[in-house]
Amino acid sequence: MDASGLFTVLSIFVAVIALIPDERREDLKLRFSLGERRIFILLCVVAILINYSVPIVSVFKEFDLKPFYYFWGFDEKIVTMTCALLMSVFLF
Numbered sequence: 194m195d196a197s198g199l200f201t202v203l204s205i206f207v208a209v210i211a212l213i214p215d216e217r218r219e220d221l222k223l224r225f226s227l228g229e230r231r232i233f234i235l236l237c238v239v240a241i242l243i244n245y246s247v248p249i250v251s252v253f254k255e256f257d258l259k260p261f262y263y264f265w266g267f268d269e270k271i272v273t274m275t276c277a278l279l280m281s282v283f284l285f
Contacts, residue, residue, distance in 0.1 A: 202277045203237070229283050236283075240276040244269050 210218060242249065250258045 198273065198277070202280070206280070232283055233280055236276045236280050240273045243272050 210221065213221070
């Protein structure tokens with residue numbers, strides 16, 4: 194899953210929230226606390242930074258950043274899919 198897949202998953206989350214009844218939506222807003230919102234946003238940022246680590250490094254050359262290297266068999270698609278799955282776990 195690349196960045197377009199991540200945005201597809203996020204749009205599915207928005208569509209599901211738009212289709213549920215008002216009472217369930219209010220319940221979801223009350224259960225979705227500030228900490229869970231921060232985790233959700235952090236997972237989105239991590240997925241985007243990992244997908245775009247090479248262009249970010251090339252743009253900010255003066256900061257002497259290094260691109261993200263994968264280990265344990267992970268690559269950018271698996272990391273993005275893992276972040277999307279964790280976001281769905283925190284949402285539901």
